[in-house]
Amino acid sequence: MDFEKVKSIVSDIKEKQPEIDRVMFVGCGASMADLYPGYYFVSHESTKLLSSIHTANEFNYDTPKGVGEHTIVITASLGGTTPESVAATKKARELGTHLITLSMADDSPIIKETEYKVIHGFHENYAAKTEKMSYCLAFAIEIVKQFEGYQFYDEAVAAFQGMPDLIENAVKSVGPSAKEFGEKYKDEKKIFVLSSGASLGVAYSTASFLFMEMQWIAAPTVHSGEYFHGPFELTEKDAPYLLFMNDGSTRHLDARALTFLQRFDAQVTNIDAKDYGLNEVAGENVIDYFNPLIHTGVMRVYAEELAKARKHPLTKRRYMWKLTY
The missing domain is CATH 3.40.50.10490 (Glucose-6-phosphate isomerase like protein; domain 1)
Structure with missing residues (x-):
């Protein structure tokens, strides 16, 4: 950049x-x-x-x-x-x-x-x-x-400088877990996607585009903080969920949702920014804003493995590029 x-x-x-x-x-x-x-x-x-x-x-x-x-x-x-x-x-x-x-x-x-x-x-x-x-x-x-x-400008610049290598190292490590995700979710017709903070956009993008547009899987997007205000009523054993857990201010919201999902044995995949060492490149004053970058990089590998398991390429469409609308 x-x-x-x-x-x-x-x-x-x-x-x-x-x-x-x-x-x-x-x-x-x-x-x-x-x-x-x-x-x-x-x-x-x-x-x-x-x-x-x-x-x-x-x-x-x-x-x-x-x-x-x-x-x-x-x-x-x-x-x-x-x-x-x-x-x-x-x-x-x-x-x-x-x-x-x-x-x-x-x-x-x-x-x-x-x-x-x-x-x-x-x-x-x-x-x-x-x-x-x-x-x-x-x-x-x-x-x-x-x-x-x-006041934390220099801290933010340092984070930007460290992110490319962090992302590339992360995606090299996620192959086995991404393949497991693909096999686990390949027959699902619906996946709930949760996150909070700056990564809410990643949850929305994953649900609307990687899942609904590219895989034709229904995917409601739920803010982790709003999960307990209605959507948690759909939580049941083996219900499929994907959670983007943040490292930073809103982690408590994500962790609270994860605890409830595990309590009722939902099928949860948790992509946790902390697992990939985000705090090693982004200081505590700016880390909130860099979660989406690591989540986006890692999720792309998960999406590719899901597409392989479903034998449904990410480029396949029903309507886009084919119809006037």
């Missing part, structure tokens, strides 16, 4: 507009989920900036009031062709916002509509699959730092 580019873009925005009051994150599907940690950071660490996250077409058709020259908008699309996200990027530019767009495709339609483009990797390795998310989080941290100050 190019930290200097992140700094330069935010500095350029600040030079043009010294007073920013809002940071908005806009995308669709997995790209919107990748924006979630950035949104979560601003909403938790800033004392001055409003922060919100929007699916692109809601931004297009029900645009929040007050969006304009005092707003930074970050949009994203992996291939850069998602029509709703392209339209949202164009709309944000027309509204006079300071517009940053993340994509892996340099000549894509969404990049042509933006003010500041950032091209990220994806195919090179598992760490590269988290680059879009990493850039979004880096922009969120840089924005807060430059516009109001962030």
